[in-house]
Amino acid sequence: xxxxxxxxxxxxxxxxxxxxxxxxxxxxxxxxxxxxxxxxxxxxxxxxxxxxxxxxxxxxxxxxxxxxxxxxxxxxxxxxxxxxxxxxxxxxxxxxxxxxxxxxxxxxxxxxxxxxxxxxxxxxxxxxxxxxxxxxxx
Numbered sequence: 001x002x003x004x005x006x007x008x009x010x011x012x013x014x015x016x017x018x019x020x021x022x023x024x025x026x027x028x029x030x031x032x033x034x035x036x037x038x039x040x041x042x043x044x045x046x047x048x049x050x051x052x053x054x055x056x057x058x059x060x061x062x063x064x065x066x067x068x069x070x071x072x073x074x075x076x077x078x079x080x081x082x083x084x085x086x087x088x089x090x091x092x093x094x095x096x097x098x099x100x101x102x103x104x105x106x107x108x109x110x111x112x113x114x115x116x117x118x119x120x121x122x123x124x125x126x127x128x129x130x131x132x133x134x135x136x137x138x
Contacts, residue, residue, distance in 0.1 A: 010078065037075075047067055062088075092129070
């Protein structure tokens, strides 16, 4: 049996996951990051994207996080995000529509603010689709 670490995924709506994991993989501010038991303490930003948990026994769960922060302390990982959902609950058709709409809005930009908002919406929609792809690969 591999060692485990307590993991909590929390959004303003409440706690989405709390349990023991062997590994957490997420999109850090500087690239993909993997956290395992006995990892050094860390506080880092997260980009929108999939969060993959490897549970005790090797089972995997995949979530979508809209970005946020990841804190690692001895024996505990806390992921704080504005929006989080289980990847198996993502509506693929709605995510595709949101991505297409954001791409059109990027082309029709009228100001820097319009562009920034459309770019953020596109990044979130693409990250939701990436979470679905990661779920299907497990």
